[in-house]
Amino acid sequence: MSVVGFDVGNESCVVAVARKTGINAVLNDEPKCEIPAVVCFGKKQRFLGTASMMNQKYTISQIKRFIGRKFVDAELQKDIESLPFSVTEGPGGYPLIHAQYLGENRTFTPTQLLGMVLSDLKIIAEKNLNAAVEDCCIAIPVYFTDLQRRVVIDAAAIAGLNPLHLIHDTTATALAYGIYKTDLPVNEPMNVAFVDVGHASMQVCVTAFKKGQLMILAHSYDQCLGGKDFDEVLFQHFAAKFKDEYKIDVYQNARARLRLRAACEKLKKVLSENSETSLNIECLMDEKDVIGFINRDEFEQICSPILERVRKPLEKALSEAGLTAQDIHSVEVVGSGSRVPMIIKILTEFFGKEPRRTMNASRCVAEGSALQCAILSPTFKVQDFQVIESFPFSIVLEWTMAAPDGTQTGAADMRQTTVVFYPGNPMPSLKALTFYRSGTFTIDLYYIDGSGPLNLSTYTIGPFESATGKNIKVKVKVHLNLHGIVSVESAMLQLIDGGNMKVPVVKEPAKEGIKMKTDDVHPSSTETDVNTQDAKTDGLGAENGVPESGDKTSHMEMDKVGFK
Template structure:
């Protein structure tokens, strides 16, 4: 019987499996621990995960990414409409009011629902797990955001059925993180709870959870979230900054070209990572558009300055979670910071100011949800004694 946990992110996915020794994150075909969450449709076949990422630049209009953001949401949702402007593939409203994705596949125009595309990406994760286990994978646990509606949860279960999976449970990502954190804690008391705040700033959203740990027990006290505050918002701020700069300096408008937009977004994402470790960083892109090479430069202080509107919004979910849990900042023993957006130094500064203590990074920011999901699957599975 399979014991597998899937963390299906907005940008990348992680697969973890439980073995007799513990929980392992498994490697994909390229020996990487993270697999891109996208599907690229070609003339003769479709490319999933890492294979899709390598052909996405050549084929941007037939590459479907950010599937998790689309699934189970109404086409008329204003947040979704805002995001669809930045996605290169084409979408329309279906008869049921949900988005339909259009892509050129096998030489003709095909229409897919987000649930179908999600199922395709999940089948790729399933095959990664099967290769590592050398056995069929059926039972699993899938991490989902706290704010998912009932419709979105049902859509995830439908997508899992398409991939031939049987989810034993859909577990909240922050709960999975808390599980992964608590399982190896051996210094917990039986009477006094240890209150830990888990802050997960992912690619598209921010989630906060406050958990109380006692010996052998975990209780979630409060949840809060901002579903449109994540790492990609920092990328977007940089993208608009440089798009305006290049329009002035080089007289090119990247918004007129889907591939130029993709390349500039990818460049800004790399730039953000460089800025997390360095006080300043250059941006050089060859032949961005109209045969022009472009170069830019930004300091970390300037980046933090243009990101202020995003950083200000971080405090609201923190305050809400504390109020819901009925605790004060003094009652929080530790703050754990995870997610891909946790690598931006300015976010750490905000959390340090709010909690009066520096957030800890004891967990792997990208893998904790998959590990917690695999652990939950092991708890529900009769083959393991946890």
């Protein structure tokens, strides 16, 4: 059984494997540890993990930004503007990427492209282990929606991989940090904040460590704040400067845009270590050489709108964890974007202590993922270390109240909601809800993130029919699995003789454009039971939200395989 961890980033990927000697990040054929997250289509073959400046039109990058997002998504449209390849709207409103491959014009879905990237990472792992690789753990951003998580599972299947766990990036980092520490407290937890400023996003995780245990207290994020945003600010600054001084407009030339963006990325890295620097590009456009100067103060000034957003995820994470900055023992920083000195200054001011860089910023996520894979694998013996993961969003169930005869009224104002899983809910979890119905009914699951409610799926419970024509008890179980994917697992009828009968559960296509009634949805991390029943009341329909005595919510504890 393979033990492999994959960190699939927006710009690059890292593979880590478990051997008898421990967990190690591996090199590709170049040899490099950080593998470009790109797919390049040539005239006669496809290149994976190799960026090409000569064929940018058919070198597909930023794949992670596409998966599970609609073509009309405002942030996706903003990303598409800076990309050299063609993207159009495809079936269902999702993006299609165009490329010429083997002499033909082809279109690819983001799922297919991610599958290609994962297949390349799988080959790298197999070469290093000299064995077939199937089981793995894949790191994903904490802000990935249910759909995006499902896309990763589908892409892994295309690559012939079986993800044991889609682990959050910051959780993998925290695991790689804590599992080797020998000074963790036994009683009082040690609170550590992890701040990951990557190429395209910022993620914050507040954790509590005890000996042999990692508990995730809170997650927060800004999925549009990363290193590329600083690059884009520099690009816009110099594009305007060169238009004024050299009378060239790089927005009119795709190759000039690519060269200037690449130069600005290098410039940002130089400014991280130096107070001032220059930018020189030969024959940028119209056979004109260009030169520009900038110092760190000017750079921070033009980046101030971005830097002002850094504090918000920090404040949100502490608030949801119920802690103050003084409660944080230490702050660990990872990610390429965190090298901007002003970010470290903001973190120092916020937490009242200087952040530390005790971890390898490029490898820690992959190594943490491989560690989690080893914990879940029966073939490796890992020291006792429990990971208590939490889900960052609310999952809400909506249904139509029952009429006196137990049927659904169908009236919009008779729709009711309850929060099944609150932010901070442990993963995985299984919760039971009880309805009273005389026949087939439907329920909707919604996913609530920062942008509002999003319909996940509609489930039809039935067909079934009450023998007496009266309402009978139907117990529905909703499952939040280890990957953070939600589904209705089963439904059972409670018969008159005390027995149970399984009821069919059919998943229907997601409903577009449904507005959920959210007036009564008040997320609270202290809620644990979700019990809902419909009872007849004055012949007006149903009275909802009354817990039924003896009905309990069950929580599945994370498997601890291979600890001994």
